[in-house]
Amino acid sequence: MKASTTKKNRLKGLYAITDSILMPDDEQLIAQTELAILGGARIVQYRDKTTDQTKRLRQAAKLAELCHQHEALLLINDDMSLAQASGADGVHLGQADGAVPQARQLLGESAIIGVTCHDQLSLAEQALHEGADYIAFGAFFRSKTKPHASPAPLTLLSDAKQQFDCPIVAIGGITVDNAHQTIAHGANMIAVIHALFTAPNVKQQAQLLTALFAANS
Ligand SMILES: Cc1ncc(COP(=O)(O)OP(=O)(O)O)c(N)n1
Numbered sequence: 001m002k003a004s005t006t007k008k009n010r011l012k013g014l015y016a017i018t019d020s021i022l023m024p025d026d027e028q029l030i031a032q033t034e035l036a037i038l039g040g041a042r043i044v045q046y047r048d049k050t051t052d053q054t055k056r057l058r059q060a061a062k063l064a065e066l067c068h069q070h071e072a073l074l075l076i077n078d079d080m081s082l083a084q085a086s087g088a089d090g091v092h093l094g095q096a097d098g099a100v101p102q103a104r105q106l107l108g109e110s111a112i113i114g115v116t117c118h119d120q121l122s123l124a125e126q127a128l129h130e131g132a133d134y135i136a137f138g139a140f141f142r143s144k145t146k147p148h149a150s151p152a153p154l155t156l157l158s159d160a161k162q163q164f165d166c167p168i169v170a171i172g173g174i175t176v177d178n179a180h181q182t183i184a185h186g187a188n189m190i191a192v193i194h195a196l197f198t199a200p201n202v203k204q205q206a207q208l209l210t211a212l213f214a215a216n217s
């Protein structure tokens with residue numbers, strides 16, 4: 001089996017997204033992310049909205065090393081050049097973050113490229129046509145990280161599941177108490193920031209979120 005196929009088969013379960021406000025310095029970022037991975041997260045996204053390029057490269061490279069030690073995947077939010085420079089496994093692109101073909105050309109066939117599709121199946125269709133590896137829908141619940149994210153209905157997940165043969169991410173306000181609804185409707189991954197990284201015990205919270213996949217399969 002090709003290496004790229006193996007990597008893409010790993011797109012399931014808890015998808016932990018880091019937050020530069022909750023974890024501003026390197027030590028916190030690495031320690032909290034390691035706990036999330038030890039609790040079961042298999043995909044990590046480095047999401048840092050600051051403009052400090054030196055810090056962003058340093059932190060992304062440290063995260064890439066950490067993730068690879070633990071056989072987790074690292075994706076970079078927004079920035080395909082940072083994904084390439086840091087040794088990450090891929091990039092997550094929003095609708096204004098660059099084109100999938102450009103990312104594919106830069107990062108190569110084995111890279112993972114995910115795309116935000118909000119509440120629109122047509123955006124997913126376009127992303128997949130352009131070569132995306134997963135599609136992300138949201139926000140399914142009120143998000144503390146992004147309170148103004150536009151809402152998406154849970155039925156969108158079942159509709160997407162019927163229409164597309166690819167990994168599907170649910171995002172937005174996902175918690176231990178509501179995540180099962182997204183999984184039951186067809187989410188292969190749950191992307192979580194606040195409910196994971198503000199928990200008093202990040203490892204245990206990741207374990208609880210990860211266990212929901214076994215309970216709902
Ligand atoms: C897995 C996942 N899904 C959606 C998003 C949101 O991306 P985007 O719309 O580009 O918004 P920002 O995260 O850049 O604020 C995501 N990051 N990850």
Ligand SMILES: Cc1nc(C(=O)O)sc1CCOP(=O)(O)O
Binds near residue numbers: 149173191
């Ligand atoms: C980054 C992001 N994108 C969203 C979307 O709907 O596209 S919601 C969101 C924030 C996710 O964080 P939390 O788990 O704290 O709600």
Ligand SMILES: [Mg+2]
Binds near residue numbers: 077078095097
């Ligand atoms: Mg973005």
